[in-house]
């Protein structure tokens with residue numbers, strides 16, 4: 137059977153129209169991500185929306201709805217006026233050229249903000265900082281430890297003037313329960329202090345700043361680290377639904393590539409390490 | 415008269431492809447622009463809006479592993495990409511990489527720059543690179559494809575975005591493009607002045623993926639040797655420098671099904687270079703053998 141250019145053109149266009157049409161009819165066609173973050177599966181926060189799953193495509197309204205707080209808090213904190221604008225516009229508003237080297241105000245900062253407001257734990261990235269306007273909002277509405285907010289204030293970005301250098305240590309953070317406030321170049325394990333998550337259980341900031349701390353699972357921990365700390369393959373697999381990465385694989389990357397929530401996995405691994413005496 | 419008709423027919427077929435290419439280019443540009451304007455509160459109801467990743471079939475391809483094994487999509491990729499990925503694959507199994515030849519806005523963009531290159535260099539255009547080197551370089555895109563697929567599966571993120579000149583072209587004004595993306599785009603623009611579709615030939619991971627279907631596509635480009643007058647018009651017309659004039663059926667992994675070589679466009683002899691199904695090709699070669707008494 138022969139076909140000419142016209143029939144081929146028709147076939148191409150028809151395949152697109154039919155393919156997209158059918159996928160729309162069956163409800164599969166989606167050009168945007170769902171605006172509902174995945175729920176935490178296990179532990180004391182099970183069933184609550186996971187701040188780690190907040191996407192840049194959410195609007196401030198979506199954020200308020202998903203985490204059940206007034207979006208005006210977040211908008212005031214980040215200096216935004218349009219509730220229908222998307223979180224990822226922050227990266228443009230707070231252009232990296234304005235911020236201290238190695239810091240960022242973007243979707244990651246919003247995730248951390250939500251974690252502090254709601255008390256739902258999050259593995260925050262230490263390079264995500266807040267604008268100074270977020271501090272009064274956090275003081276008024278968050279469940280965070282005041283010492284942690286002080287530390288966040290010390291490295292907050294102040295528009296119109298040079299922000300505190302990213303690496304300047306926050307004096308209040310030392311010895312407090314605020315690892316997130318500890319400036320460091322790599323992700324710090326963070327548990328947003330909540331009434332149900334006693335601050336004292338988090339590793340001391342000073343220790344984390346000189347990471348890697350033996351036995352503390354962070355965003356940089358590899359499977360080899362876990363083994364070195366005394367967890368054998370079987371134990372690790374018991375936390376990871378029977379699968380395990382290569383020795384050099386970073387647990388966090390490995391987990392996110394498999395759709396596993398790192399904060400949950402981290403809790404399990406941390407429990408196993410505690411049981412193993414680490 | 416026949417010559418005039420033939421020229422007109424060739425022009426019509428070329429126009430048909432160019433109209434479809436232009437339509438998809440505009441559709442993509444409008445969709446991406448409207449998404450960005452939407453973020454600034456400007457919305458025009460009848461115009462489509464969405465992220466570039468939502469309308470890129472390659473996102474669907476690299477998400478496939480995640481989707482099958484984990485039931486999740488790679489970050490920033492949406493279900494629409496999967497649908498487009500399946501449509502692209504279906505069309506490629508039938509006709510080869512028609513997405514490249516007829517749809518992909520970045521392929522069209524390179525063809526547009528090529529017009530300037532052709533004006534500058536005339537017949538030398540698209541013939542600068544020695545054949546031996548060119549042959550080897552053509553496999554580079556499979557390395558890119560393997561690297562992108564592996565990194566995307568391992569990281570769960572769209573790793574190619576930072577280096578993607580296609581992303582840079584449509585998002586250059588948004589502040590979302592990495593420096594590496596701009597460098598890649600600049601390189602493609604400059605190279606396109608010398609070589610036809612340099613990104614498609616040497617670097618595009620999606621082109622590499624679709625290119626494999628040339629080995630088994632249902633409708634292939636077939637040259638009818640007994641009527642061929644060996645004028646090489648098909649070779650000269652081929653954007654991808656494929657040697658159509660000595661092939662029976664074009665199985666080259668680089669063919670983009672643009673149909674420029676066919677008797678409807680470049681080949682001056684009717685029914686000599688045609689698009690034909692496997693069954694047609696088999697019947698044809700049987701008839702040929704019979705006629706030659708073998």
Ligand code: SF4
Pocket residue numbers: 513514515518519520521522611613614615618619620621622
């Ligand atoms: S090879 Fe890649 S860039 Fe070229 S047309 Fe095909 S998909 Fe587009």
Ligand code: SF4
Pocket residue numbers: 635651652653654655656658664668669670671672673674675676
């Ligand atoms: S062989 Fe023919 S259809 Fe294939 S790329 Fe070359 S001109 Fe286009």
